[in-house]
Amino acid sequence: MKANRLQSKRIGLAILTLLMLVAVLLSLMVGVSHFTIGEIFSIIGQCFSAEGETSVADTVFWNLRMPRVVLCLLVGAALSVCGASYQSIFRNPLTDPYILGISSGASLGAAISILMGWESTLVGIGATALATALLTVLLIYKIASIGNRMHTSTLLLTGVCFTFLITAVISFLMVLNQDKMERIIFWTMGSFATASWSDVVAVAPCVVVGICVAIYYSKDLNLLLVGSETAKSLGVDVEKIKKHLLFFTTLMVAFAVSSCGVIGFVGLIVPHCIRLVVGPDNRLVIPYSIFVGGTFLLVCDTLARTVLQPAELPVGSITALAGAPMFIYLLYKSKKQL
Amino acid sequence: MIEVKNLSYAYGKKQILNDMSFGIAKGDFCAIMGPNGCGKTTLLKCIANLLPVKANTVFINGKDSTSYTIKMLARQIAFVPQHTPQDFEFSAFETVQMGRNPYQTHLQNESQKDWDIVEECMKQTNTWHLRFAPLSEMSGGEKQRVLLARALAQQTPIMLLDEPLSNLDISHQFEIIKLLRNISLNEKKTILLIVHDLNMAMRYCQSLLLLHNRNIVYHGDINKGLTPQNIKDYFGVDAIKENINNQPQIIYK
Numbered sequence: 001m002k003a004n005r006l007q008s009k010r011i012g013l014a015i016l017t018l019l020m021l022v023a024v025l026l027s028l029m030v031g032v033s034h035f036t037i038g039e040i041f042s043i044i045g046q047c048f049s050a051e052g053e054t055s056v057a058d059t060v061f062w063n064l065r066m067p068r069v070v071l072c073l074l075v076g077a078a079l080s081v082c083g084a085s086y087q088s089i090f091r092n093p094l095t096d097p098y099i100l101g102i103s104s105g106a107s108l109g110a111a112i113s114i115l116m117g118w119e120s121t122l123v124g125i126g127a128t129a130l131a132t133a134l135l136t137v138l139l140i141y142k143i144a145s146i147g148n149r150m151h152t153s154t155l156l157l158t159g160v161c162f163t164f165l166i167t168a169v170i171s172f173l174m175v176l177n178q179d180k181m182e183r184i185i186f187w188t189m190g191s192f193a194t195a196s197w198s199d200v201v202a203v204a205p206c207v208v209v210g211i212c213v214a215i216y217y218s219k220d221l222n223l224l225l226v227g228s229e230t231a232k233s234l235g236v237d238v239e240k241i242k243k244h245l246l247f248f249t250t251l252m253v254a255f256a257v258s259s260c261g262v263i264g265f266v267g268l269i270v271p272h273c274i275r276l277v278v279g280p281d282n283r284l285v286i287p288y289s290i291f292v293g294g295t296f297l298l299v300c301d302t303l304a305r306t307v308l309q310p311a312e313l314p315v316g317s318i319t320a321l322a323g324a325p326m327f328i329y330l331l332y333k334s335k336k337q338l
Numbered sequence: 339m340i341e342v343k344n345l346s347y348a349y350g351k352k353q354i355l356n357d358m359s360f361g362i363a364k365g366d367f368c369a370i371m372g373p374n375g376c377g378k379t380t381l382l383k384c385i386a387n388l389l390p391v392k393a394n395t396v397f398i399n400g401k402d403s404t405s406y407t408i409k410m411l412a413r414q415i416a417f418v419p420q421h422t423p424q425d426f427e428f429s430a431f432e433t434v435q436m437g438r439n440p441y442q443t444h445l446q447n448e449s450q451k452d453w454d455i456v457e458e459c460m461k462q463t464n465t466w467h468l469r470f471a472p473l474s475e476m477s478g479g480e481k482q483r484v485l486l487a488r489a490l491a492q493q494t495p496i497m498l499l500d501e502p503l504s505n506l507d508i509s510h511q512f513e514i515i516k517l518l519r520n521i522s523l524n525e526k527k528t529i530l531l532i533v534h535d536l537n538m539a540m541r542y543c544q545s546l547l548l549l550h551n552r553n554i555v556y557h558g559d560i561n562k563g564l565t566p567q568n569i570k571d572y573f574g575v576d577a578i579k580e581n582i583n584n585q586p587q588i589i590y591k
Contacts, residue, residue, distance in 0.1 A: 006447070091423060216444050223436055225426045229388050230419055234492070235412030235440035280426040283447075 009284060016291035020073070023295045027069050027302040032310050033060050068195040071203065072301045073294035075192075075260055076270075078207045078252040080293025081214050083267020084274075084285050085249045088221040089242055090144065092152055093275075094330055096267030097253045100155070101162030103264070105136030106257035107187040108166045114184060115177055122202035122258055130254035136162055137250050190261035190316035192301050199259040210252035211290060217241055218282040225280065263316045265323020266297055272330065339364040339496065339528045340385060341397035347377075347384055354380045356552040362530065362545075364495070367522040369539040369560060370532045372549030373573055378532045379420070381549065382498050385530070386417045398496070412440035416489035420500040422481070427472035430484045434460055437491030459490040463517060479510035486517065497521075499531040503538065511535070515542045536588045540564050548572060561586060 083096035109132030118124040548556035
């Protein structure tokens with residue numbers, strides 16, 4: 001049984017990596033300017049031979065398409081791992097950074113940083129987004145844990161209220177500063193259109209560290225799922241682990257939102273689909289979420305920029321088209337517990 | 339084994355436990371009884387350090403319980419709660435496997451030894467055939483046996499159980515309490531459990547810890563403790579005690 005599980009985990013990860021690579025290749029090929037597989041390999045090959053002049057196609061490939069693909073993978077992985085972690089911490093399959101209002105909290109920070117003129121670096125935006133997102137998490141956690149058990153309805157309503165509140169504050173800020181309106185709207189919609197290597201450089205370290213922390217605590221997350229008291233009686237330092245995880249997952253959300261705005265439902269659908277196949281063990285759900293989440297968001301973004309070419313759809317609308325029905329289904333399934 | 343000295347506990351301003359002191363010997367099979375709301379569950383959680391108790395009030399193996407790390411304490415005390423949430427569907431096997439957590443580091447997977455212990459504990463509680471079934475699809479008796487197996491897998495000298503017999507039909511009540519008594523006799527584990535059925539407790543348990551109004555009103559042999567007078571005083575019910583088939587039975591008037 002033991003050897004079996006380890007083996008199937010390896011096979012699963014191999015298949016998912018392969019799928020991800022196929023998605024990356026397809027995504028690099030399609031778009032306003034098409035590349036064939038041969039062209040892609042020759043462009044990548046040129047890079048190593050370090051000779052010949054750079055053409056327009058090279059620039060499109062290296063400075064527009066490539067960073068966009070990498071950023072999609074990073075953000076998709078981050079949001080899915082955060083979703084899986086929040087679901088275990090709040091012991092509720094209906095939560096993700098978007099539904100809990102944490103993404104909105106981060107977008108408020110991003111908006112404030114623009115108004116204050118700190119937007120020159122992504123790190124400046126990220127730090128402000130992290131501060132407001134952490135504040136949101138803290139408030140939601142305090143409100144939702146009043147009483148013994150965290151009720152689904154309390155948690156969801158708290159998230160909805162925070163989203164409304166923050167949207168209202170952002171609208172207010174926008175009206176006061178109409179010259180910067182366009183840039184702020186970007187954070188409330190979610191898009192990879194402006195993805196650049198500097199975004200990747202700012203987001204990647206946070207995502208890597210955050211994912212490592214989530215993997216490190218994945219066994220403890222399983223124990224949190226059977227209740228805080230039981231987890232403690234089984235040797236889990238519940239308060240410490242919750243603090244660490246909430247901080248690092250929120251760090252991931254804050255930098256993801258800073259780079260591409262609010263994208264909903266990724267953290268909800270991806271872990272749920274994985275659980276349907278492999279069960280609730282977070283030692284499988286979290287590693288799988290990295291690959292499935294990255295691939296899912298990449299496919300969504302590729303659809304967003306190709307379906308109505310040359311116009312671009314907000315990627316959030318594609319994830320919502322898949323995610324909202326899933327959310328309603330989950331709500332329907334768990335309505336007895338509400 | 340367990341030593342409680344001047345333990346008090348309050349939720350906010352509401353005093354639940356008031357200056358309790360008692361000791362539980364190794365290998366005791368002790369019933370905690372008392373009317374609803376007298377602080378039985380709170381007492382159990384204080385002993386297990388699940389509630390923040392003051393230093394030098396609860397001693398496990400002669401050592402202050404607050405000086406243990408959480409993991410080390412989980413190797414001393416196994417706690418079976420009254421309710422287990424099932425929003426996520428872990429199988430029985432995965433549930434019992436969690437009992438091995440106190441012996442593992444964060445990234446460590448289960449060793450062969452862990453798997454053997456899990457199998458043994460599940461066979462002991464007659465749940466091995468249920469190992470692939472999710473907890474949410476089990477009957478009350480099966481679920482209780484799985485949780486018992488998880489507590490056994492912790493391999494602790496002390497087990498605390500919060501109403502393990504509630505929501506079970508009479509045959510499953512007998513099954514669980516006999517299983518617990520065998521564990522206490524064969525493995526010399528110290529077991530404390532909260533029970534409501536006076537006859538069931540009197541028949542199987544060794545000693546009684548009777549709580550009333552935030553205090554311990556009786557601690558000692560269970561047969562001597564459950565007198566008609568005590569039942570009248572602390573539960574407010576008139577009863578007589580009769581010997582039926584050489585077994586003392588409480589009959590309510």
